[in-house]
Amino acid sequence: MFRPKFPTMPMPTGLVTPPSTTSTTSPAVVQPAAIQPAQQPLAPPAPAVPAPRLAVQITPGTALAVVGAGTAAVLVVGTVLVSMLLATAITAASVAVCAVVVRSLLSSSAKRR
Secondary structure (H helix, E strand, C coil): CCCCCCCCCCCCCCCCCCCCCCCCCCCCCCCCCCCCCCCCCCCCCCCCCCCCCCCCCCCHHHHHHHHHHHHHHHHHHHHHHHHHHHHHHHHHHHHHHHHHHHHHHHHHHHHHC
16 A cells, blocks of 8 residues: 555567566576667658648528527526526515514514513
């Protein structure tokens, strides 16, 4: 849990030797590695040709559809917000009426004593 995790290379870049399976008390035998011939440098990549950009063409029908969808979205969101405000107002009014009734009951019972 507290040991650091080192990333592993997905592909080795040079000579790779497997980890030693011998114990640490026995002397290690060093064997010379085979020398690989130098690799030829890769040819530079060809310059990337940008893909032709496709222009979005807006027809009058498409513009009308976008405007209609935007208007519908605004109307729906407005309706939802107004209904939430109305629900809050109705709740506040009913709580106020309940408070007046409770206050009236408490004051009338205090006057009777």
